[in-house]
Amino acid sequence: MQVFFEPIWSWPLVILTSLGLVVLVYVTYQAQLKRLPRRQAQLLLTLRMLAVLVLTFAMFRPAIQTSDTDDNPVQLLILADTSRSMNTSDMPGGTSRFSAVRADLTRYEPKWKELGNQVTVRQFDFDRGLAPHNPAATEGTGDQTAFGAVLEDVIRETRDHRSLGLLLLTDGAQRAIPPYDADPLTAARKLGDSQVPIYAVVYGTSSLSTASLDLAVEDLRIDPIVFEKKLVPISCKVRAMGARGKKIRVRVLLEDRTGKRMNESGEFKPAPATYQAQTVKEFEVQGDAETLAVDLSFVPQTAGELKVAIQVESDETELLTRNNRRETIVSVKKGGLNVAYFDQLRPEQSRIRMVNGADKIQLEFQEVRAGRSASQTKLDRSWFEPGRFDVYLIGDVRAEWFGNEILEKLAARVEDGAGLLMIGGLQNFATGGYALTPLADLLPVKMDAADYRPIGKLNPNTQYMGDVKLVPTDRGLKEFVMQLGSSDKNRSLWTNLPALEGATRLRPVNDLVRIWAETADKQPLLLVNDVGKARVAAFGGDSTWLWCLDGKADLHQRFWRQMILWLAKKEADTDQPVWVNVDPRNFAPGSNASILFGARTADGRPAKDTRFEIEVTKPDGQIERPSPRQLNDEHSAEFSATSEPGDYWVRVSARRSGESIPEMAYTRFIVDARDLELDYPSADHDFLKELASVTGGTSLKPEELGSLIERLKQTKYDALTRIQITTLWDNWWLLLTFVGLMSCEWFLRKKAGLV
Template identity: 45%
Template sequence: MLWTYPPRVRHLSKGVRRTLIGLRLAGAVLLTLLLLRPELRSEETETERPSILLLADVSRSMTVQDGPGGASRFELLRSVLAACAPALEELGEDLDISLATFDGARNPLPAEVDADAALTEPTSVLPEEPTGARTAIGGVLSELSRSDADLTSVFLLTDGAERALPPNDTDARGVAALLAESGVRIVGVPFGSDGAPTAGLDLSVEDLRVDPVVFEKKRVPVSGVVRIVGGAGREFTVRLLTESPPARGPGDEVELAPVEPTDGSRPAIIVRPTTGSEEIPIELTFVPQTAGEMKLALQIEPVEGELKQTNNQRATVISVRKGGIRVLYFDRVRPEVNALRKVNLSDKIQLDYVELPAQPNALSPGLRLEESLFEPGRYDAFIIGDVAADAFQEGRKDFVDDLAARVEDGAGLMMTGGLNSFGPGGWERTPLRNMLPVELPRGGPIDAADARTQILGDVPMVPTRQGAQNYIMLLADAEANADVWRDLPPLAGANRLELKRNLPADVLAVGPDDAPLLVAYEYGRSRVLAFAGDTTWLWPLSGYDVEHARFWRQVVLWLTRKEEDTSGPVFVTVEPRNVVPGRPARLKLGARDEEGEPIADAQFTIEVTAPDGEIATLSPRAAGPASPGLFRADAAGTDDPGDYWVRVRATKGGSMVGPDAITRFVVDPRDLELDNPAADPALLADLARVTGGSVVPPEELPAFLAKWADEPPASAESTVLSRTPLYDKWWIPLLFVGLLGTEWFLRKKRGLV
């Protein structure tokens, strides 16, 4: 521009020429500055005072008197805070320090207490007595991590024992890791003893286990655990209680009475603890005399002088059904037979075993089968082991046809693995080929392992995501179930199963390379299982007797539709039957037509009546495509102990499907704070370690704070960089347009445009 523009304005006067060139040059300079994005920068140093919070536990476990001289934890906490007053007042001059209390959540300061005045009288933030029903350390820390961004240190004055319910049962250690990333340290000040209290006598029932479905006039095993504190050398009675007759609905209160002993049952036992604090496993049995739902309780008989008696009993509700389950099991002689026949020891399952040759031939013509074995209604389910289809032929009679007829009638069917089951056993030539949910390819030579149809070597059995929720695969509670299956010994080989295409079957367990091991299928009115394994006898051989027995019992109950109460057209079950206060009970419900088929479009009304008579209405939701016609609901609001009655009404097209289904569950009279009031200083130690803090004994807290008052923690300094951009001001475009516009106007006036 400096070279081409001046010659064009050379003929103008000197003043005009300089003005035009100056305007053009000023516009170019301004444009260049805009492209360089200039800004003004300045630095400022800010000082942040450390922010410290003292949190005092005011839950009911702080009333436990395990301090020196029989003082309660709360009395010690109050005295410690009072002794900290001088140090807190001095610290308040250099630090931002505040006090608060917590139990199930952080509590606001009392209205009459000023935050600054609390430093001179810290006990003013405390209530007269600790009354909190829960201790939610993790929940409170989580709240702090979200709300107090400037926090630098937290002093936790507590017994350290987490006693919280959803949604406040947050993992404290996980939250501490998040606080550590934000530079927050936790100082633990533990109160109380981490051992069981030894002063006084306390008897409690810690656990109760019984099958939710049992059968009348059959012996029912009941197990549990009782805890006895301060009763060494004495005798105590543990017994079963039940209703007689059972309650019929809300408001029908029936007092529990001791179960009467019958032949072969033991409903009571005497226990003798030998130490000051002891947990004793209990094994009892009883024989229910009538069918229906009944309340059953395990009780350690109260005695005079107990600290409390609300924990002497734990109750549940069981379903008593008429008759038992009969299963017919066909197999060759092998170790699996002996293990599976132990299912026959269950008082509600009768398993009859028929020995058959794997492959009948001239040397082994087979054992006689009787037509009476296949009479309609005689057996509820059939299990076929490592035997070929030909083993069911007796002359011209083929008993597979009779077996298939019983499955068509509704009997359950299961085929297990083996060298002669599924395809290798010739089952593709029988009517069962349409009932089994897997393909049946033929293998190699008879009674020989063939890699095309067999998985060789160790085969771990792993539940699928769907299988982990299935009744058959639940060997423990939901949290521990995966670990149990992981610990079970692997199967010694298995059959290769291939699912039939476009068949609504469920794969409950897989092996290597996700090969199906257990496949469930609803065939008409029957339930069918294809199980690739045949060596579950390895489980009890390795000490997993309970898991083995439970798996096979649940297989039988599922095959015979006995795992749920579906005797009526409308049904509802509750899991679990006894609930910890505050936790929801899970309901499963549904409706069936006259043919026993699920009614997927039924409309349900669900009412839950609490012990105080208050009625809550629930909304059902579909269980999912894997369980058509089955619905779920969660019953919350279970804070009060007692019986909760559930009533389900089903309608279709405005008409009732059948009578209302009624069941109930029990909320235990548990006291989370005081049933087991031992302190947990280990938790505080973990929180301090994770965050780089420390653990301070209560008696040393005043000196610890006084040291901080003499040498306050260093204030955090941060440098703040201020930037003032010069290129994005609103007037800069106007200036640029003004310069070029003025230059253009002057050139136009002089005839240059």
């Protein structure tokens, strides 16, 4: 321990100043204390002089210096990359990078030990972060390489130990997504400030054009909004590496959603070729590394959201194929949705017709008369011409009232893709003679010709009598048609609806038919199916109008509108009272998706004072509920849980003035399936060179590793002496002493009447 002083000024000046203060205080203070008793005067003078001495002590700024010796061994950190890109076989002799690193670790292990007792060698593995070294590992398994997070871990390892340096054995490619994408250069600068140099040994080549075959679709461009039955151009680029002289084929794929519900993705099928669309192209690759510009086109046949993909067909020798396809979503627009509805004049039809005009649903009603007035019914045959209507609804109408010619035309329209729904009644289905018509092969119910009854005769065997409670099935509750509210309230909304007054007995025609609703005793009530291009349904109820009498008109309208939209394959139509949009439609893993949504009034203006609920269904089926926010008239939400590739389905429901707005809005976006480690596995020599230079280290080749160890062996390390200086003048107790002396002296002077 050593005591030393660092005066505030030069020594002579500080000494003279101190003596001057003592003399000044003594002379001036003596005159003030003459009239006080001697002991009291001496006490006051002593206190004042002690305060001057404390001030003089501070002017000399004394300090105590202590030192101790740190003789702990110096450490050398060796980090081996265990990410999947290290499995790339581009080292001499076709060896993988991972195997080359492990071979070098084994080869130079004796040299680690020769570094001596003063150097401790610590080995680690890394990918997303630092991990204990596993000598038994045979290949890289890490799905990300996060140098920023790894170097932050290294900083913690070097905080309390002297370090000879950090040896990185890696291909040097930073491949990470949030929260693993910390800035590696910032962490490297911290290591440089701590005098921990990075020695980066680079494994792998920066170009893989001759090492392996890889075909990838990049830069897919297509208009986000297109129109039905119009040519849609597509442009993209195809990157071909190691494919010299090979012929490759690029084609357009369209998603087939037949039999799929809202939160399920369909399979891709080749886009149908037409005389105006070019859905396939073939190329011959001329070089080892070539990027080809490809122009394709297709013609969408139906409106709604359409998932499109461009795929380059893989070669049998290609190892990585997940980047051979790039997907996106487009909105296919169409005019108004036209619905033809045939029924008798009964309470059910009057309520169903209320959907007319809403959400561009143009419902045209044809009254079909029975009894003596049957001859007055004249059906317009133009209603059954191709393209006239998107959906046909059949109420309590017998087959003979249509006639064979019209029923054959109706069946042809369904085969063309028009939706078809038959609603419960006393004179339709098998009782009304449909078992022997072309519709028998289209409707999702089994009809027996023996159940036929003449006009005016009822068949009690085909009817439920009394109250019938409509109960959605577990599968039905997940479907667009059966969504009356948010997922946590949907079942209770159905439970609180009034029972139906009877219903038609229905049986599924085969096991492919989906049952979305049933009676309380598990008998089918709502059956749906996909027949070719069309969606068909059968609903046994004919008294949903009772829901309106019970104050549930909004739920009644929602159910029927959603039924019609589903039949027309427009459940994902963006031109609805409640709308939602995600732009762009494709995101990289870990990105933030911005969801925009809102509501419209009947005249198309933004609906104000509206509350929204948002649900995002992830590819694994989990549901997230991001919080909506509002800025002026814009509503939005941010969704960041996008680490898993696949389709993300967004559903938005809304309430205005306490009432639910009919129809929920649906859309989806895609998180591209990317393998961060293997999509572009080239080594990054430049990055490692920059990373090492920031710390005062260097970048080198694997064959130079031995010479580096020899240089490190020549480094001499003496014991580290740590010096600690403790100042005695700028602390709380000195200040407290000075204030205490002055306060005590002032108090005694005041008591003596000198203040």
